[in-house]
Amino acid sequence: MKILIAEDETMTIKMLSMKLKKDGYEVIQAEDGRMAMEYLEKEGCPDMVITDIMMPFFSGLEVVEKIRKELMSKIPIIVLSAMGQEESVSSAFALGADDYITKPFNPNELSLRVKRLMNV
Amino acid sequence: MLLLSLIGSDLQTKLIIFSVIFCCAVCAIFFISYFFSLLVQRRENEIQRIRNERESLLVTLLFDDNSEEFNDDILGGFEEFKPISKGNSLSKKKRKMLRELMIDEMLTIKKNLTGAGVEDLYKLYDKLNLYHDSYRKLTSNHFQLMVMGIRELSEMNFIAYYRSVYRCTNHPQEDVRMEAQVAIVRLFGVKGLKFLSRVTYTISEWQQMTLLHLLNNMKNVKPQGIDQWLDSKNDSVVVFSLRLAEKYNCFELLEKIQHFLHHPNDTIKIQSVLCMRNIYDESTESQLLAYYLVVNKPVRIAILDVLQSLATEQSTEFLYKQLADDDMEIRLNILRVLHKLFDNVDIINSITLEPEKEDSIILMLDHIKNE
Numbered sequence: 001m002k003i004l005i006a007e008d009e010t011m012t013i014k015m016l017s018m019k020l021k022k023d024g025y026e027v028i029q030a031e032d033g034r035m036a037m038e039y040l041e042k043e044g045c046p047d048m049v050i051t052d053i054m055m056p057f058f059s060g061l062e063v064v065e066k067i068r069k070e071l072m073s074k075i076p077i078i079v080l081s082a083m084g085q086e087e088s089v090s091s092a093f094a095l096g097a098d099d100y101i102t103k104p105f106n107p108n109e110l111s112l113r114v115k116r117l118m119n120v
Numbered sequence: 121m122l123l124l125s126l127i128g129s130d131l132q133t134k135l136i137i138f139s140v141i142f143c144c145a146v147c148a149i150f151f152i153s154y155f156f157s158l159l160v161q162r163r164e165n166e167i168q169r170i171r172n173e174r175e176s177l178l179v180t181l182l183f184d185d186n187s188e189e190f191n192d193d194i195l196g197g198f199e200e201f202k203p204i205s206k207g208n209s210l211s212k213k214k215r216k217m218l219r220e221l222m223i224d225e226m227l228t229i230k231k232n233l234t235g236a237g238v239e240d241l242y243k244l245y246d247k248l249n250l251y252h253d254s255y256r257k258l259t260s261n262h263f264q265l266m267v268m269g270i271r272e273l274s275e276m277n278f279i280a281y282y283r284s285v286y287r288c289t290n291h292p293q294e295d296v297r298m299e300a301q302v303a304i305v306r307l308f309g310v311k312g313l314k315f316l317s318r319v320t321y322t323i324s325e326w327q328q329m330t331l332l333h334l335l336n337n338m339k340n341v342k343p344q345g346i347d348q349w350l351d352s353k354n355d356s357v358v359v360f361s362l363r364l365a366e367k368y369n370c371f372e373l374l375e376k377i378q379h380f381l382h383h384p385n386d387t388i389k390i391q392s393v394l395c396m397r398n399i400y401d402e403s404t405e406s407q408l409l410a411y412y413l414v415v416n417k418p419v420r421i422a423i424l425d426v427l428q429s430l431a432t433e434q435s436t437e438f439l440y441k442q443l444a445d446d447d448m449e450i451r452l453n454i455l456r457v458l459h460k461l462f463d464n465v466d467i468i469n470s471i472t473l474e475p476e477k478e479d480s481i482i483l484m485l486d487h488i489k490n491e
Contacts, residue, residue: 011175011225012232018183106235107183 001118002046004028006036006063007080008055012103016050019107020114033058040066045073048118050110052080053088061091068096076117080105170218174225182229182240201248219253223272226250230275245276255281263293270296274303282307289315298327305334310343313364316357317348323356332363342368350376355385362391366398374399381411386418393422397429405430409438417447424453431457440470443481451477452484459488 003025007013010031017027028046030036034057036049045067051060060079067073079092079100089100099113177198200218226241233241245251250272257269258281270285285307288300301323304312313331323331349361350373362380365373377399380392393411396404408423408430415423427435439454458467464485471478 009228009232010172011179011228014175014179015183015229015232015237018179022183104230104232104234107233107237108235 001048002026002028003048003050003114004030004036004039004046006030006033006049006051006055006060008032008052012052012080015107016110019111023111023114025114032056033060033063036063037066040071045071045075048076048078048114050078050080050114053085053092054082061088061095064092064095064097078110078113078117167221170221171225174222175229178222178225178229178241178244181244182237216253219248219250222248223250223253227272227275242277245278251276251278251281254278255284258284258288263296266291266293266296267299270299270303274306277307279307286315290319290321292321294321294324297321298324298330301327302330302334305331309338310335310341313343313349314345316352316360317345319357320354322354323360328356328360328363331360332367335367340368342370346370347373347376350380355388358383358385358388359391362388362395366395369398371399374401378407381407386416389415389419390422393419393426397426400430405432405434409435412438412442417450420450421453424450424457427457428460431461433461436461443471444477448480451481452488455481455484456488459485464489 001024003020005013005016005020005027007016007029008031013029013031017029020027028039030039033055036051036055037058040063049063049067051063053060064077064079067075067077076099077092077097079089079097080103081089081092081100082103089097092100098117101110101113198218200215200222223245226245230238230241254269254272254276257265258273260266260269266288270288273281273285282304285300285303288296289304291297291300297319301315301319304315306312308314343364346361346364346368349357350365352358352361358380362377364370365377377392377395380388383389383392393408396408405427408426412420412423427439431439435457439458442454443451445451445454455467462470467485468478468482471481
């Protein structure tokens with residue numbers, strides 16, 4: 001199963017990729033909003049998207065909006081937010097995100113949430 | 121030679137020679153700058169390459185199944201983690217720089233990680249003896265390095281050098297002092313507040329907020345010693361202790377807090393009033409009303425702030441009388457209290473003031489309603 005991770009912090013993206021690969025998922029990395037959008041346009045929706053809210057070029061909210069409104073996809077979306085971004089999280093939910101996780105986060109917790117949303 | 125030849129030559133020759141010299145100088149400057157920028161670029165690329173390498177190393181070590189014992193085979197490939205010996209090919213400077221980068225990466229990863237991964241990070245910091253590097257910074261003479269050393273030790277939860285960190289909680293240099301205070305609280309939680317007994321320098325408002333924020337994210341255990349800290353000769357410690365008393369609902373300190381209403385320092389007065397939002401008894405409301413008449417504007421505003429949560433109908437008559445105050449800010453705050461007790465219409469009907477003041481009060485009530 002393919003998971004797209006859109007996150008601009010290299011360390012976080014590496015951590016997430018390592019954890020999810022270990023869990024048996026195929027991971028696609030996008031280091032900013034533009035790369036995520038380009039992937040979605042070219043390849044279509046993967047099986048799940050994990051996106052940071054604050055990213056260069058396009059925000060996580062725009063990524064969620066594209067998936068739900070433009071691509072009309074119902075794939076699970078998890079939003080990564082920093083402390084104090086509660087309003088953005090509510091906006092993400094309003095746009096159709098399924099879950100959120102606050103940084104700093106526990107990779108095991110994220111792994112469990114991914115499994116739950118993927119119905120594994 | 122060139123200059124000598126210029127002395128006897130005509131103007132045209134002089135101009136040509138000057139132009140040649142000028143062009144040579146410009147070219148030289150250009151090449152030198154280009155050469156240096158190349159060097160800087162090369163160094164930056166090299167650092168970035170090392171950074172990426174260390175990031176990957178850290179992620180592998182932390183998320184590897186055998187992470188509990190950290191894979192020595194992986195670590196063995198990195199010279200800077202081997203003990204210094206004759207066979208070690210790294211220069212002292214490069215070794216130091218590489219270890220610095222590793223600590224930097226660890227601090228970055230810590231920002232985004234919680235749970236077992238953080239514990240592994242602490243273990244790795246210990247295993248690689250990186251605390252030696254942090255301690256070296258802590259004992260340096262440069263305050264910036266000291267701050268970095270303290271931060272690294274506390275972020276990596278390394279307790280062994282806590283005495284050295286604790287000593288810095290009353291350091292004459294403000295940045296060092298602030299970092300050490302935060303570090304001690306980070307390491308020991310409310311027990312770390314022990315430094316309040318010895319600190320002689322002012323704890324700034326910013327620092328007080330930082331410490332309170334840190335405590336918010338910790339277990340809600342009441343600190344021991346607030347009572348003694350309230351007796352401190354350092355006024356900023358008294359203010360901070362009042363904040364702690366309010367945060368941890370220290371009802372047993374009510375009497376002591378009430379005494380501070382008569383303290384000569386206004387900040388302490390205000391803080392003791394604000395403390396009564398959480399710590400009060402049945403006499404507090406009347407006590408504050410009586411006190412209101414003998415204090416200055418900032419303390420009055422603090423009293424009105426507290427009355428927003430404490431006031432009962434007992435205060436009504438007093439508050440309506442105070443609405444005649446010429447100060448608009450005071451009137452606005454009085455109305456905020458009244459708004460908590462009554463409807464706007466009831467307030468307007470009960471006011472007997474000059475028409476001008478009444479108009480402003482109607483406007484203020486509208487404003488409060490939309491707050």
